[in-house]
Amino acid sequence: MNSKILSNTIILSALLLVTSLHAQAADLSVQVLDQAGNPLSNAVVYLETSVKSAVKSTTEANVDQKNKQFSPIVSVVQVGTSVNFPNKDSVRHHVYSFSPAKTFELKLYSGVPAKPVVFDKPGTVILGCNIHDNMLAYIHIVDTPYFGKTDVNGMVKLTDLPTGQHTLKAWHYATVKENFVSEQKVTVKSNDTVSIKLETHN
Amino acid sequence: MQFTSLKSRISVIFLSLILVIQVLSSIAIKLSIDKNARRSVNQQLEVGERVFLNLLQHNGDSLSVGARILAADFGFKAAIASNDHETILSALVNHQSRINADIAIFYSADQNSLVISENLSETEVSEKIAEVIYAAKNDIQKNNFTIFNNQPYQLVAVPVKAPLTIGWVVMGFEINNSLANTLHKLSNLEVTFISQSGASPWRSTAGTMSMSSSDQIVKYTSIQPALSTNRNLELTIGDVAFGTRYVTIFKNINDSLYVVLQRSIDEATAPFKVLLLNLLILSIVGMLIFIVSILYVSRIVAQPIVELADTAKKLEEGDYTFKVDTSRKDELGKLSSAFSSMRTAIADREKSILKLAYLDEMTGLPNRASFMKELNSAIYQSETNREPLSVLVMNLDRFKQINNVLGHDFGNELLHAVSIRISQVFRKDNDVVARISGDEFAVLLPATNADVAMNIAQKLLQAFEKPIQLDDNFVDITAGIGIANYPAHSNQIEQLLSFAEIAMQVSKAKKCGPVVFDPSFDAGSNVNLTLASELKNSIQNNELMLFVQPKIDLKSRVVTSVEALIRWKHPTRGMVFPDQFIPFAEQTGLIREITLWMIAEASNVSAQWLEKGISIPIAVNISARDLIDSDFPNKVSEILKSMGSNTSLISLEVTESSIMDDPHRAKQTLLHLSEMGIKLAIDDFGTGYSSLSYLKELPVSELKIDKSFVMHIEDNLNDRIIVSSTIELAHNMGLHVVAEGIENIKVWKFLQEMNCDYGQGYYMSKPIPVSDFEAWHQQWT
Numbered sequence: 014m015n016s017k018i019l020s021n022t023i024i025l026s027a028l029l030l031v032t033s034l035h036a037q038a039a040d041l042s043v044q045v046l047d048q049a050g051n052p053l054s055n056a057v058v059y060l061e062t063s064v065k066s067a068v069k070s071t072t073e074a075n076v077d078q079k080n081k082q083f084s085p086i087v088s089v090v091q092v093g094t095s096v097n098f099p100n101k102d103s104v105r106h107h108v109y110s111f112s113p114a115k116t117f118e119l120k121l122y123s124g125v126p127a128k129p130v131v132f133d134k135p136g137t138v139i140l141g142c143n144i145h146d147n148m149l150a151y152i153h154i155v156d157t158p159y160f161g162k163t164d165v166n167g168m169v170k171l172t173d174l175p176t177g178q179h180t181l182k183a184w185h186y187a188t189v190k191e192n193f194v195s196e197q198k199v200t201v202k203s204n205d206t207v208s209i210k211l212e213t214h215n
Numbered sequence: 216m217q218f219t220s221l222k223s224r225i226s227v228i229f230l231s232l233i234l235v236i237q238v239l240s241s242i243a244i245k246l247s248i249d250k251n252a253r254r255s256v257n258q259q260l261e262v263g264e265r266v267f268l269n270l271l272q273h274n275g276d277s278l279s280v281g282a283r284i285l286a287a288d289f290g291f292k293a294a295i296a297s298n299d300h301e302t303i304l305s306a307l308v309n310h311q312s313r314i315n316a317d318i319a320i321f322y323s324a325d326q327n328s329l330v331i332s333e334n335l336s337e338t339e340v341s342e343k344i345a346e347v348i349y350a351a352k353n354d355i356q357k358n359n360f361t362i363f364n365n366q367p368y369q370l371v372a373v374p375v376k377a378p379l380t381i382g383w384v385v386m387g388f389e390i391n392n393s394l395a396n397t398l399h400k401l402s403n404l405e406v407t408f409i410s411q412s413g414a415s416p417w418r419s420t421a422g423t424m425s426m427s428s429s430d431q432i433v434k435y436t437s438i439q440p441a442l443s444t445n446r447n448l449e450l451t452i453g454d455v456a457f458g459t460r461y462v463t464i465f466k467n468i469n470d471s472l473y474v475v476l477q478r479s480i481d482e483a484t485a486p487f488k489v490l491l492l493n494l495l496i497l498s499i500v501g502m503l504i505f506i507v508s509i510l511y512v513s514r515i516v517a518q519p520i521v522e523l524a525d526t527a528k529k530l531e532e533g534d535y536t537f538k539v540d541t542s543r544k545d546e547l548g549k550l551s552s553a554f555s556s557m558r559t560a561i562a563d564r565e566k567s568i569l570k571l572a573y574l575d576e577m578t579g580l581p582n583r584a585s586f587m588k589e590l591n592s593a594i595y596q597s598e599t600n601r602e603p604l605s606v607l608v609m610n611l612d613r614f615k616q617i618n619n620v621l622g623h624d625f626g627n628e629l630l631h632a633v634s635i636r637i638s639q640v641f642r643k644d645n646d647v648v649a650r651i652s653g654d655e656f657a658v659l660l661p662a663t664n665a666d667v668a669m670n671i672a673q674k675l676l677q678a679f680e681k682p683i684q685l686d687d688n689f690v691d692i693t694a695g696i697g698i699a700n701y702p703a704h705s706n707q708i709e710q711l712l713s714f715a716e717i718a719m720q721v722s723k724a725k726k727c728g729p730v731v732f733d734p735s736f737d738a739g740s741n742v743n744l745t746l747a748s749e750l751k752n753s754i755q756n757n758e759l760m761l762f763v764q765p766k767i768d769l770k771s772r773v774v775t776s777v778e779a780l781i782r783w784k785h786p787t788r789g790m791v792f793p794d795q796f797i798p799f800a801e802q803t804g805l806i807r808e809i810t811l812w813m814i815a816e817a818s819n820v821s822a823q824w825l826e827k828g829i830s831i832p833i834a835v836n837i838s839a840r841d842l843i844d845s846d847f848p849n850k851v852s853e854i855l856k857s858m859g860s861n862t863s864l865i866s867l868e869v870t871e872s873s874i875m876d877d878p879h880r881a882k883q884t885l886l887h888l889s890e891m892g893i894k895l896a897i898d899d900f901g902t903g904y905s906s907l908s909y910l911k912e913l914p915v916s917e918l919k920i921d922k923s924f925v926m927h928i929e930d931n932l933n934d935r936i937i938v939s940s941t942i943e944l945a946h947n948m949g950l951h952v953v954a955e956g957i958e959n960i961k962v963w964k965f966l967q968e969m970n971c972d973y974g975q976g977y978y979m980s981k982p983i984p985v986s987d988f989e990a991w992h993q994q995w996t
Contacts, residue, residue, distance in 0.1 A: 111381065140378075141376070146287070149379070
């Protein structure tokens with residue numbers, strides 16, 4: 014399934030590539046709402062362009078463990094990003110993931126593990142701790158430098174976007190349909206605002 | 216049933232009462248036991264249900280713990296992530312065996328993965344496991360049940376989280392005999408699991424009951440339109456009634472699983488039955504104690520009454536010697552006291568009554584009743600001792616005349632003096648001297664034969680040879696003495712006495728001193744009593760007959776008159792002579808009727824004779840009783856009138872002694888009769904004590920000399936002198952003289968010489984029936 018999406022993306026990307034020549038930078042504000050119209054925070058919003066950008070947004074990210082909780086709960090990173098899992102608690106943690114996007118485990122440790130984990134495939138990785146069943150965090154890996162995470166108002170601003178028609182995607186861990194990614198075509202001109210609706214569990 | 220005794224009545228009433236109470240209470244207890252047993256069974260069933268649910272909860276918890284441990288295992292999660300079926304299976308088997316579960320399943324919808332520890336159809340399991348998991352998602356704590364391949368299971372589904380749910384671990388126990396046994400051990404109930412899967416019929420999957428019993432439960436279940444659960448009902452399996460409770464384990468569209476909890480009501484009542492038995496034994500023991508005590512009580516109440524009844528019986532028998540127990544203080548004691556005082560009072564009264572009853576007040580001697588009593592016991596004594604006994608009866612001569620002449624007071628004094636004199640003769644304690652009637656005394660001589668009694672009687676007569684002096688009068692006492700002997704004459708007291716009296720009469724008549732009874736004296740004495748009663752009817756029955764004996768003029772041989780004599784033609788005894796019934800007739804007064812009958816009959820005969828030209832007067836004898844009846848002359852007059860008879864043809868004869876009974880009244884009566892024109896004659900002259908001077912005052916025309924003087928006139932000079940002088944005196948007083956008892960021609964001649972006017976006797980004719988008279992008369996003339 015993921016591979017299907019991937020192939021579609023490639024086709025779309027090819028189409029978008031034509032228009033990107035004339036591209037100029039623009040921003041896009043996106044608000045994510047749930048089915049009741051309430052703002053949805055921690056939603057991952059990202060824009061896939063037809064032409065792969067060489068731009069790397071970040072190469073590193075941190076998912077802390079603090080008070081026996083992951084922080085942040087939701088992270089969004091670009092493919093190839095190394096993520097560190099610094100343990101800021103006095104107890105040790107055993108962080109793992111059985112997600113197909115990245116299966117790994119960091120056996121009992123404290124402090125900062127020696128090596129960061131490189132997420133080299135797009136998808137969702139669900140993080141757990143083998144010691145503490147309640148610890149849960151998501152890392153959404155996207156294959157685009159244009160991504161963001163909504164704030165408490167459900168708002169996120171994607172900046173420096175190439176103008177033109179692109180695919181705007183959104184993901185939230187609590188969608189009714191598990192691991193659902195919403196897609197829509199948007200034409201990025203100048204500082205537009207787009208609203209996305211996601212059906213979530215309460 | 217009739218209870219004659221108070222004791223049995225009391226006993227029966229109270230025993231019936233206690234029996235009824237016992238039976239009623241037994242029934243009540245039995246009912247209550249049944250009710251209680253059923254209630255207890257119901258409670259046990261309800262408890263059993265709770266225990267069962269608790270057991271399931273407990274099993275569910277075990278399953279849950281086991282499943283959770285497995286679900287949390289990191290290696291297991293890793294195996295799932297890598298979709299490593301073999302590892303998953305081995306982990307399932309491993310954890311299944313840790314908690315002794317019967318099945319373990321891993322299922323993941325996302326991975327489309329199903330791993331089963333047991334050999335079951337994946338299709339069936341995957342269908343049903345989804346439902347189980349769906350239910351578990353909604354309520355993780357809830358026990359899940361399902362049926363795989365007809366085997367019901369209790370299942371617990373636990374999610375495998377990594378950290379989100381990546382699959383489910385399901386662990387389960389079979390609902391089997393082991394569970395049933397466990398429940399049975401905990402609750403003591405019979406347990407049967409029954410299930411229905413899809414369209415297949417009900418079946419029993421496990422249980423503690425026998426196969427056939429489970430089959431019956433299944434059969435019963437399948438005919439129920441709707442199963443009522445959480446309610447107790449009673450189900451009879453085989454012969455045993457079971458309290459039964461259906462408990463739903465689970466029920467969905469396809470499958471149903473119930474547990475049937477049962478408790479034998481008989482078993483539940485068993486301890487009560489022991490109780491009932493004990494109660495019964497207790498009741499019986501109680502009854503026995505009650506019976507004993509009620510018998511005791513009724514005895515206490517009834518016994519004194521019985522004793523008093525016995526006492527009363529003794530009183531009735533005249534025994535006053537007994538003691539009455541008056542020690543009791545209750546009502547019965549009062550009754551006893553009353554009895555006691557009654558006894559004393561009755562005894563005192565009887566004593567005085569006895570004294571009056573058995574004592575002759577005038578002489579102080581025992582009276583007739585007392586004598587009879589003594590005689591009775593003396594005979595009894597003699598019987599025992601086999602010895603004779605004699606009774607002596609003494610009757611004073613002429614006592615009536617003495618009484619009449621010298622007055623009653625004098626008579627009484629005389630009797631008293633006589634009694635003293637008699638008593639002086641008999642000193643022996645055993646001899647009993649009694650005055651048995653006016654001038655009659657009796658002496659009882661125990662152990663005395665007739666000869667000795669004769670000697671004693673002689674001695675008694677000798678004692679009276681010396682006259683008794685009363686004031687200035689000297690009275691010569693003569694008496695007749697009769698002796699009767701037991702057992703020679705009779706063994707009956709009445710008869711013995713009456714024989715002695717008969718002997719005494721003989722003694723008096725013969726004037727020959729004491730006479731010992733001889734059966735010839737009293738040929739008819741045994742029959743006299745019956746005769747007396749039959750005599751009453753003889754007149755109505757026409758059994759009496761008139762005989763006649765002619766009276767002849769001794770000079771002319773002419774029949775001047777006939778004397779009417781009575782005969783009784785008894786229907787069975789034949790001819791009965793007057794001396795056998797006239798004494799009774801005189802005693803009873805019947806003689807008056809007989810006299811009247813005689814007069815009527817004589818008138819009748821006289822009338823008949825007149826028609827035939829025979830004009831001979833008929834003389835009828837009248838008795839002393841007639842003489843004292845002042846109405847007698849009128850009666851005679853009426854009879855004669857009604858017969859149309861002439862008074863000249865009927866004459867009356869009256870004995871000298873009957874006049875002397877009451878000379879004054881006799882004289883009145885005779886005067887009256889004489890005035891009516893009836894001729895009167897004095898009969899049996901010489902036997903009485905009348906004086907000629909007295910006779911002179913009477914209106915009689917004829918004197919009949921008793922045959923005792925006439926019969927021996929040929930040989931006895933004295934008799935000749937008496938007869939001769941009597942004839943002379945009578946003639947001097949203007950009376951005709953008739954001599955009785957002429958038996959031969961010699962006597963006739965003597966009398967003729969003595970100038971006797973008329974004669975009667977066998978020489979001429981014995982008394983003959985009236986019908987024979989004519990023939991005799993013709994032959995005589």
